[in-house]
Each structure stands twice: as structure tokens, then as C-alpha cells.
Amino acid sequence: MPFSFHVVRSDSRTPARLGRLETPHGTIDTPVFITVGTRAAVKGIAPRDLHEAGAEILLANTYHLALRPGDDVIAELGGLHTFMGWDRPLLTDSGGFQVFSLATLRSVDDRGVTFRSHIDGAEFRLDPARAVGIQENLGADIIMAFDECVRLPAADGALERAVDRSVRWAGECKRAQTRTDQALFAIVQGGLDLDLRRRCLDALVEIDFPGYAVGGLAVGDTPDQMAQFLPQFVPHMPTDRPRYLMGVGRPIDILRAVASGIDMFDCVMPTRNGRNAYAFVPDGFLRMRNADLRADPRPIQETCDCHTCKHFSRGYLRHLFLAKEMLGPILVSLHNIAYYQRWMRRIRDAIASDTFDDMIRQCEDRASRAPNNDEAAEC
């Protein structure tokens, strides 16, 4: 069995846990943050630099790669690992989220979705069997079931319909699977409706998957709504399977979700913010274009050991952004990636040393004292 998960330690005061996820391309300690490389590339960062920054697992996207360059091309070039030069664990999203957020929908029926590509308008069909087929061509270690993702607030009946479809499609995905070296995770939908979520979860658990994801959050709901919802829902998820909260989030959101029992996260925030000149620091963001930084000789973060902080000053990074040099987005993204990885290590260390409860208390306290900086609140 090329895939396994076990809980190494459960926190004594919260549902948080330390886990170990084994995949054909390596073992990952959880809670883990997955760095996003949508189009088979983390924007501006070569794989070796990602690894140096602490990244252990990357995410690429089925929808984008199926449209361009085509999953057949990637298969011909040896699969996604070889294609993007990353020989560690990979996860591919199913494309469900992108179909419903990026494409021009033509029709959604009980069997799948017909849409027009956001690139060239070409008509395309995605259904559970095709989503699995594409992901088998890509060859990631973890693949995701094709689901219907509904933006919140949802119209009457939309969530129920999405849940029914997502459950049915998850079963079809499992039946369509032919490779035995990929773990297919199911995605729980149901918005902020706890009953609906539990109904969805129970039906998926009945089918039985090696991992379960919480989808459809951070798509119209507020961070507070999410923070209230997760502790009510996550403890119901199977304890012996990894639990993946998709598309989340800020460091504080991750911390709260870990406290609810979540094991896996992904988000574009470190790289997108990096490109936009926002560097993560313990007190919030450092806006790298700020005039204050003009001649600031300090690194982004004094205590950071990333390549950027070891070699470049805030003044230099500010110059790169003002001069529109792409090295600015590159170097700040790299710091942010390292920052997130260090944040996850700190969470894991806290759970391991039975101080996780203290970490949360301190962070929540600090966040509550810096309300204007909530966007950035870390701890």
C-alpha cells in the first residue's frame, strides 16, 4: 500500500493532532500546508528553492492543466512530477472549484459539467470519470473527487443539490479509478449547514475514502463563520483519515482549523501576497512598497532564515518592486512560503510538546489586541 496515514499524537486539550502521511513520493508530517502551483509551477519559484524554503508537498490544478498543456502532454512527458521537476508529494485538485468559478458554464447536469475554457472559449466537458482520468494522467500522489462547489450565500436548494451530486460523483470517481498508487480524497460540501455537511460526510464515509476534504469554505463565508463552523463539524470526520481544509488561509485561520482537528491546508496567499509586495511578518504584513523601507537595511524578518532574509534588505526589495523587477515578487514569495512552513512547524512543535493550547491562547489574545491588522493576524 503506497499510501497511509496515522495519527502520531492527539492534543490533550483540543481536537488537534500530529499525523504522518506516507505517499509514493515521500512522507509528510501533518498539520501540513500545501504550496500552490496551479499551472504546474509555483509562480516564479523553482522546485529546489521551494524545498529549501521547507515546502514538502505542492498542489497543481486539474482544470488548468487539462486545458493547457493537456493532461495527455504531461503524461507523455512522464507525468506531473517529472514535468514540473518536483519528485516529492503532489496533490491535484479535481477541477470542480475552477469549473464553477473560472469557466463560463454551459450546463450542469447530474452527470457532469459542460463549460467553455476561460483561455480560448473552447467547449469542454468534465465529469467524475474524466476528472479521475485526467488526474491519473497527471499522476499526483493525492487526487481529489470531482465535486460541485457552491458559492455562499447559496440559493434555496442549491446546497442540497450540490451535496447530492458531490456524493454521487465521489462514488463515480472511486469506481473510475484504475491506478492503485494514488489516494483519492472525497470532498464534503454543504456550506455552513451542519446537518447537510454531516449528511454529506456520512454518505462519503459509507463509500470509504483514504482522506476527506472540507470544500466550499472560504468562498463567500467570513473567517469568523468558518471559525465557528469547523469545531462543530471536523470532530465528526473519521479520526483515522487525513482531513483537508481546501483553500485556507491566513496563519490564524490555519491555527484555528488545526485546533478543530484539520490536518492539511492549501492557499495561494503566500505567493499571491508575495507578488503584490506583502511580506508576512509576525506582526502582520510588511508592505514592501512603503516609503518607510527606502533605506531600511534589515531583512523582512530578523528571525527568518530564508534565502531572502539572509541576503536582501527591505530597502533592496522595495527598490525591486518600484523598479518592476520580477526578482521582487520572487524573493518576497520565497519568504512567504518559508514563513508559512515555519508557522506549520511551530504548530506541530506546539502539539508535540503539549503547548498547543498556550499557542492558541497567545495568538488569539494578540489577534484581539490588533483588530485593525486582522487581515494579517498571526499570533
Place this chain on the structure above:
Amino acid sequence: MPFSFHVVRSDSRTPARLGRLETPHGTIDTPVFITVGTRAAVKGIAPRDLHEAGAEILLANTYHLALRPGDDVIAELGGLHTFMGWDRPLLTDSGGFQVFSLATLRSVDDRGVTFRSHIDGAEFRLDPARAVGIQENLGADIIMAFDECVRLPAADGALERAVDRSVRWAGECKRAQTRTDQALFAIVQGGLDLDLRRRCLDALVEIDFPGYAVGGLAVGDTPDQMAQFLPQFVPHMPTDRPRYLMGVGRPIDILRAVASGIDMFDCVMPTRNGRNAYAFVPDGFLRMRNADLRADPRPIQETCDCHTCKHFSRGYLRHLFLAKEMLGPILVSLHNIAYYQRWMRRIRDAIASDTFDDMIRQCEDRASRAPNNDEAAEC
């Protein structure tokens, strides 16, 4: 004396020579190609990757850095080496070329140039003393005299006037110099007029500089005109000083210029072409967007040991360009930089082993048989 140059070996059949240039930040073997980092950054490539690709010396630009972030800011941040995180040799251009090509000129007089910044239209004055002052603030190992650069073909009298001014300004630059740890090179002007060039050279040699550059070529003249001009002129340059051909060029142009006795080169070609999806290969360019490369598993160049060629296929690189992922420009620039450095090593090895004459013959032969690919002709 922190700066010295000596000829290690003179070729037996051509004016080509191997040299060694010692600077406060390290020793360089010549003929050398200087990688361009105009705004204190080689576009998209961090210094450690430049070094791995073989780069030994970088060039940054006085005009651009004086306008943004300001040479005072760079001085406050520890000088250009610290600022850009490069602790090896650096050269700064004087800004003369950019003033005459990028800025909106307000007036040129015998004492200097008043112009408007191409960034924000602010009025700015550059003269010999100011150009040296800026370059002393920046702190490169090699700095350039402020010159008047004339685009070819030039109006009657324009070349003569530019030569007279450039000579006078070079003398003023030398008198303005206060730092003893920077080598000030003079720039010879005079277009394709051999008499004028020699008059300019003789006047500059009279003043005495630690190095001499040939400026004002590759600015309107053709590669053939340059190839005909250099063998007539370069052998007149002092043999015991480095000879620097500014802004040149293609691999074949460099080879021909080395055969005339040139020691140093700089050009944006490796990085600009890399950003535009042109990869250097021995047979010319590989156009990385070409449909042919769609599923090509080979690296850009089978015999290249650069990071890009060791880890990524043509198919992947093509995908990056089509998907507008900045990793495409980054990785192809990196290959091109490594390609140029390898080309220079090959030239140096050929001179060292007394086979340089053969190398030229083979390359010229190959270039003549591939007339349509002259843009790329290497050897």
C-alpha cells in the same frame, strides 16, 4: 593596489589574448562576458543562481540607479555589492549611453547634460564629476568615464564633437575620482572613423587609465561593419590594459572581437532573449513557444549542465511560456546566461590550447553555411 590586469597568454595567430583581471572583489579570467543587471538585479535571477551559472562579474547602470532608488540610498544600504547581494566583481556603466538613448534631453553643453528622467520627467543633470560621484556611492570595482555616445549614422561633425567632449570629460572624471579602490575605465568614441577613433584613443592614453572601452558600437552600425572595424582598431589599444567592447553581443560577434584583441563584453542578449522565449543552442535559437516542442522531453541543450537543462524539458518550458508563468523567462534566462559563460570558457580554452584559430575557422564556416540563422550564428 586593489586592481591589476595582466596578459597571461597571447594567441600565436591572432591578437586574441588570455588575461587576468584582479579587483577588490575577486579575480576574473578574460575574455569575460559581463552579465547585465541594469537596475541592480539581473532580471528574475538571484545572485546565487547567477554564480552557479558561471557569472563572475555583473554590470549595473549609473543612470537607472541614480534616478531610482538613488545612489545615496544604495550608499546608505552599504553600497551596490551589499545592496544586490553580490560579493563578486561589479562594473557600473557611466550613464552616458542611457542619457543619450533613454532620457528626454534638455541640453548638452561642453560641461555635461541636462535631461528629464524617463521615469517621472524630473529634471536631472549629469556631468563627469557627478557621474563619478554616483559611481563612488555605488562602489563597483570598475567604473566608467562619462562620455557622449552618438548613434550611427551621425550628423556631420557630431562624432568629432562627441570625441572631443568624451576626452575632456574622461579627464574630468579622473580628476573627480576620490576612491582608490575603483578602476576608472575610459571610453573611446568615434564611430566607424578609424582616424577619429585613434585620435580619441591617443588622447585618452595620454591621460592614462587602467582600462579602455570601445563605446558607440552596436548602436546603429551593422555587425559586419563592426567586424571589419575592430581588427583595424583594437590592436592599437594598449596591450597591458583590459579592452572592453561595450554592449556586444551575439556569440559570433564576441568571438570575432576576441580575435581582434577584446577582453571584456556585456550585453542584455542572454536575459532579454530568455524573457522572450529564445534559448541559445549551438545551432542558433530554440524558440520555446514553438508547437514542435509541445511534448519534447529533451532539455534545451543535451550537453548543457545548467540548472534548467538538468531539470526541465522543452515541453515544460514551452508550457510555462504559453501559461505566462514567470518561471519560463527565469529558467530560459538562466540557461542563456550559462550558455554565454560556457561560450567564453570555450574561447579561453581555445586560446590556452593554441586552437583559437581553428575555433574561429570552424565557427565562421558554420555561420556562412547557415545564412538564414545569422542572428543566432555561434559556430
